[in-house]
Amino acid sequence: MQASRDDFVIAIRSAFLKKENKQKFSLLALIFLTFLILITEKFNFKPIDYLKISLREVAYRSTFIVSIPENFIKKTYVSAKNHFKVYEENKQLKEKLELETSKNYNSEYILEENKRLRSTIEETNNQTSEIIGKVLVDKKSPFLRSVIVNRGSRDGVILGMAVLDKSYLIGKVVEVTFTTSRILLLSDLNSKVPVDIMPNNIQSILSGTGDYNGLIQYTRDKSLLEDDAIVFTSGAGGLFKSGIPIGKIKNDPINSKINVYFFSDFSQLRYVKITSYKEEAE
């Protein structure tokens, strides 16, 4: 018994402490260094922040270059798949276009009316500044949903800015380096956004699932949330302006969850709009 325990200790000691052939560093020393980095990162130690920023600058650019072959295969695969769907899609789109055109006339009228009513009650107006960014890295890790764009602090990007694909909200800026920034997508588990659900004007919180959809949380009356109800930002918290479209509701009868399917396809992001909303009295 004693001998087997000794063997175990010797094997562990040899594995972690002994500097092996052709190895410049001992394993234990590097593990200690890693723990040190983790601890200092937790307490926002300045030199670690600089290390992180430099690493990110190098890593994002290198990733973009290294990913070129796989991105090429991905694009070819997606375009080939889309090619086979073109005929059916064209038919559906024509029908949809007719419907949308008629809706558009109505919404123009409503927008004008809304503007007039806002000025009547002297509500503050949101003024936007807009930066267009190209998606450099779209590493769809199963654990974290985020993308990296080629706009950083030198272009005026700051933490917390809203990110849109066309006119749909897709996430917010969570990391900024000099030339790049990371966007946490709405589908990430750590994403929480206050929303308004129309037509019943219900306020709630949209949370990511780590998958391709979101979930509505903390709603008192679930029966009011019908399928195809539209989810907009509520503007609560002041980070996003109110009324940015996000997605559509789809109830899941099996586990009584309220899913949100985003208008934007997060797997096909190429260019995004990074915007900030400042409140200014009219």
Added chain:
Amino acid sequence: MGDISKLNNFKKILEKGPIILLIVSVLNEFDFNYLNLKYFSFNFPFILIYYWSLKRSGSLGYGLIFLSGLFNDSVTGLPIGVSSLAYLLICGFSAYLRNITLRPSVIKDWFFFGFTILVVNSLIYLIISLIFNVQLNYYSILVNILFTFLFYIIFSGVFHYYQKLIFGGQSV
């Protein structure tokens, strides 16, 4: 004469194969997610590091593994140092197995790899969720562990063939 030196250079590049693969796999988007296979993912660096640390520890330096972990964290957005810790622990587990093994067996290596990634992923999950308060999808991690475990046997076959082809019988 020129042909021989060209061949030597080519062989030298092939000998750096594990290092090149490690750098490429931590930096690129090698994930097949565009196939829309729900939950399908596997951790290729885990397989690579475990196999080469076990079979030919001189092929991948610990310093390089540490650095590649830092780069992986930068790319995936995890707290800096988490992947490095995972990679180094895998090196430690494989070094331990190497020390206690008298007669190597692929099946034993495979099951020990399964045990290793379970321990390492659990530890990383604890660090990320408890210390850094980052939420992770628990099922995605489990599926990732399962596929990484299953794919090990395939990749170990490929790496074994590569090792025999490039390094012959050398085991350093």
